[in-house]
Amino acid sequence: MPFFSLLLCFKVASRSPSLTITKGLGKFSLAQGLTGGKRYAWYGVRHTQVLLCFLLLSIAYSMRVNLSVAIVAMTDKTTSPNPDIPTYDWDDKSVVLSSFFWGYVVLQVFAGQFGKMYGPRWFLVVSMVVNSIVCILTPVIADNLGSKGVMGCRVIQGLFQGFIFPSVHNILGKWAPTPERSRLGTFVYSGKKGSSFGTIIAMPITGLISASWVGWPVSFYVFGSMGLLWVVLWVLLGSNSPQDHKSITEEERYYIEVSLGQQDHKIVPTPWKAIVTSMPMWAVIVGNFGQNWGYATLLTEIPNYMNKIMNFDMQSNSLLSAAPYLALWILCFVFGPISDYLINNKILSRGTVRKIFNTIGTCGPAIALVALGFVPNDQSTLSVVLLILVVGINAAVFCGFQVNHIDLAPNHAGTMMGITNGFSNIFSIIAPLVVQVVVYDETDKSLWRIIFIISSCIYVASAIFYIIFAAGEIQYWNDAIEPESTTENDDKLENEERTKF
Numbered sequence: 001m002p003f004f005s006l007l008l009c010f011k012v013a014s015r016s017p018s019l020t021i022t023k024g025l026g027k028f029s030l031a032q033g034l035t036g037g038k039r040y041a042w043y044g045v046r047h048t049q050v051l052l053c054f055l056l057l058s059i060a061y062s063m064r065v066n067l068s069v070a071i072v073a074m075t076d077k078t079t080s081p082n083p084d085i086p087t088y089d090w091d092d093k094s095v096v097l098s099s100f101f102w103g104y105v106v107l108q109v110f111a112g113q114f115g116k117m118y119g120p121r122w123f124l125v126v127s128m129v130v131n132s133i134v135c136i137l138t139p140v141i142a143d144n145l146g147s148k149g150v151m152g153c154r155v156i157q158g159l160f161q162g163f164i165f166p167s168v169h170n171i172l173g174k175w176a177p178t179p180e181r182s183r184l185g186t187f188v189y190s191g192k193k194g195s196s197f198g199t200i201i202a203m204p205i206t207g208l209i210s211a212s213w214v215g216w217p218v219s220f221y222v223f224g225s226m227g228l229l230w231v232v233l234w235v236l237l238g239s240n241s242p243q244d245h246k247s248i249t250e251e252e253r254y255y256i257e258v259s260l261g262q263q264d265h266k267i268v269p270t271p272w273k274a275i276v277t278s279m280p281m282w283a284v285i286v287g288n289f290g291q292n293w294g295y296a297t298l299l300t301e302i303p304n305y306m307n308k309i310m311n312f313d314m315q316s317n318s319l320l321s322a323a324p325y326l327a328l329w330i331l332c333f334v335f336g337p338i339s340d341y342l343i344n345n346k347i348l349s350r351g352t353v354r355k356i357f358n359t360i361g362t363c364g365p366a367i368a369l370v371a372l373g374f375v376p377n378d379q380s381t382l383s384v385v386l387l388i389l390v391v392g393i394n395a396a397v398f399c400g401f402q403v404n405h406i407d408l409a410p411n412h413a414g415t416m417m418g419i420t421n422g423f424s425n426i427f428s429i430i431a432p433l434v435v436q437v438v439v440y441d442e443t444d445k446s447l448w449r450i451i452f453i454i455s456s457c458i459y460v461a462s463a464i465f466y467i468i469f470a471a472g473e474i475q476y477w478n479d480a481i482e483p484e485s486t487t488e489n490d491d492k493l494e495n496e497e498r499t500k501f
Contacts, residue, residue: 022141035136042327045239045248046184047255050236051228053168053188054197056124059230060164061198062223063135063157064100066206067150069321070219071096071304073210074142082439085215090147093304099151101296101429103158105163105422109193112166112418113270119240120167120414127163130156130185132227164446165421168468170414173406174241177259180345183336211313217334260410268411274477275416280408284416285399288424290362291394294369294455296428298324298391299433301451310380320384327392335360342428350407351472358400358470362463364393366456372447401466408471409478431455 077087090096134153141149166190176184202223210216218269239245243255273279299435300476303321312320339357342348348356372386405416434454438445 004469018276033171044252045221045242045245046177046252048237049171049175049239050184052189053171055230056128057168057188058198058201059104059226060128060131060161060362061222062141062202063131063227064161064200064221065095065199066219067100067138067154068097068301069203069206070210070216070305072307078216079210080212082213083216085217086143087438088142088146092147092436093433094301096147096150097301097496098429098432098436100154100158100161100329101425103160104162105425105429106159107162108418108422109415109419110424111163112170112415114165115163115170116270116412119244120163120170120457121234122239123163124167124234124238124452127160127167128227128231128234130160132224132231134224135220136224138220163424166297166414166418169417170404171240172414173410174260176406177250177256179259183340186425187332187336191291195323199325200329203325204319207319207321207409230366247413259368268479269413270415271281271477274475275412276417278408278477279469280404280471280475281416281420283466284401284404284408285420286462286463287358287362287397287404287466287470288420289427290395290459291428292403292424293431293458294362294365295394296431297435297451297455299430302387304442305448309377309448310383320387323384324388324391326394327388331392331395332398335396335399349472351470352406354400354404354472355467355470357396358466359463361394361396361398361400362466363389366459366463368393369456373445374451393472401470404470404472407473407474410480412418412476427458 071090071093073084074088075090075093079085079087111123114120134156138150139151140155143150170186172188205222206216206219207224209219242248242256245253302324306321339353342353343350368386368389372383372390375383375386405413405420409416409426435451438450441447
């Protein structure tokens with residue numbers, strides 16, 4: 001299913017406005033990607049890299065999400081018909097769910113820098129191997145060390161998953177041509193947030209396994225094994241950049257590199273001061289803040305909310321919990337092509353498109369969350385519809401702040417992702433802890449209403465900040481040139497011209 005979605009998503013690439021590039025005696029079009037060869041117009045090596053990144057985020061998120069469902073079974077003796085499946089009396093479930101982010105925020109900036117300097121390929125191998133092994137060991141550690149041991153597992157997983165997002169952004173910065181950026185970025189991140197193909201897989205599979213005779217431990221074995229399988233595929237097929245890939249055609253490589261202005265292959269020093277003082281960069285950071293608060297609340301607490309408030313059993317709970325993410329995954333393939341169409345046909349500027357879609361993806365869920373808090377308890381169908389709207393519409397942010405790093409500075413996209421995702425995930429730590437404090441009675445809907453209203457306010461505040469300060473143009477510091485040095489260079493060139501005459 002992801003493969004066919006990939007083809008559907010990228011087929012429209014051949015309809016992008018044409019930009020012809022000349023190399024030697026040959027010409028080829030950015031719209032086609034290859035002279036005289038329609039095959040690369042819709043699928044090339046770049047799409048294989050994107051598909052691998054999609055699978056990476058899907059599996060990584062499956063490992064992250066599966067505990068949100070499994071923890072219900074881990075603390076409820078009635079979930080599995082097998083009396084030998086272990087269960088625990090934990091009163092710190094939200095803290096356990098939050099612990100992943102304790103490690104997640106630590107290494108992201110370093111990961112972005114290391115990926116830029118040395119290439120992200122082998123960092124991703126190590127990250128996924130560690131995550132997979134820890135995932136497989138989680139049931140044993142839970143049985144011997146309890147909730148504190150599981151927290152330790154989650155911290156380690158978060159620590160190493162901190163390499164994944166900056167590394168993927170580094171890869172997109174090298175592999176995603178400008179005319180295809182929204183489609184490629186949206187497809188990759190549909191494996192992660194919201195649309196989270198990983199979430200779509202993890203929630204129902206974890207629920208079904210947990211409710212079966214084999215019980216919740218098997219779900220950790222399944223997703224850990226999937227991670228190790230991905231490592232094999234990545235070692236065989238993955239590459240840091242078009243320059244490093246052994247079998248890419250020269251035409252496709254030049255299409256990508258010329259589109260991104262990266263044909264000189266030099267590593268540009270990171271302009272830390274310019275990045276930190278850039279308001280468009282702060283717009284991305286604040287947009288990420290709002291998204292992570294709302295998303296962390298929904299991702300970690302939806303199964304618990306549906307169990308305690310809507311009274312769904314384990315299997316129904318997991319299937320319905322995944323439905324909003326299925327809606328988001330589908331809407332990714334609606335918003336992405338529309339975004340690229342508006343930009344490539346010059347209907348709206350890139351910055352305007354980013355602001356519009358980011359607003360849709362944050363304010364839409366904010367409205368639906370407030371409504372959800374006031375739906376009567378006996379209106380379960382309406383509650384599910386609103387949950388689907390809350391998460392589904394959130395897909396629009398993938399065409400907003402989520403790919404905006406590459407718009408601003410493709411040379412530093414991985415480092416910028418490390419900064420924004422690292423700091424913004426502090427909110428992912430706080431959000432479940434706020435639920436732990438506020439929702440002291442999980443069966444009291446008025447307490448959940450407070451959580452929904454808080455998340456809605458943060459969504460809207462981040463959207464307003466993004467509208468004011470975001471941009472869609474490449475920033476001067478993409479090439480690590482300060483404005484002063486640019487002026488000096490212009491003066492030198494002018495003086496040289498005068499000397500000639």
